[in-house]
Amino acid sequence: MPTLLTIGEVARRAGVRASAIRYYEEAGLLEEPERVGGKRRYDEEVLRRLALIGGAKRAGFTLGEIRTLLHGFPAGTGAAQRWQALASEKLVEVEEAILQLRETRELLEEALRCKCASLDECARLLYQT
Numbered sequence: 001m002p003t004l005l006t007i008g009e010v011a012r013r014a015g016v017r018a019s020a021i022r023y024y025e026e027a028g029l030l031e032e033p034e035r036v037g038g039k040r041r042y043d044e045e046v047l048r049r050l051a052l053i054g055g056a057k058r059a060g061f062t063l064g065e066i067r068t069l070l071h072g073f074p075a076g077t078g079a080a081q082r083w084q085a086l087a088s089e090k091l092v093e094v095e096e097a098i099l100q101l102r103e104t105r106e107l108l109e110e111a112l113r114c115k116c117a118s119l120d121e122c123a124r125l126l127y128q129t
Helices: 007-014 018-026 045-058 063-071 079-112 119-128
Strands: 034-036 039-041
Touching: 007 018, 007 045, 018 045, 045 063, 063 079
Parallel strands: none
Antiparallel strands: 034 039
């Protein structure tokens, strides 16, 4: 018989809060666990799923996108196909964000070079770019 873990044990081992585990269950990212005496008990497989969720979050995926990764493809769709479909879309978003951040950096660098006597003068300068 496999060892069942409490929510506290899972949280500690996975490095997440118990409230996050409950939220992931509500959001459909984790299956409802077995209950023993009314308390959640988890198979160790949940640790792999939490690692997957954490990795996807670090890659910039939203919980909705992670739900799509897990459940939004036809049965039999391989992991590589799922990742490739979502990663190609996410890369477009990341490139757009990088472009926006570069523009922001340029404006901030311009502000650092500011020699304006008044904020109104600065505003005219910034809106011309």
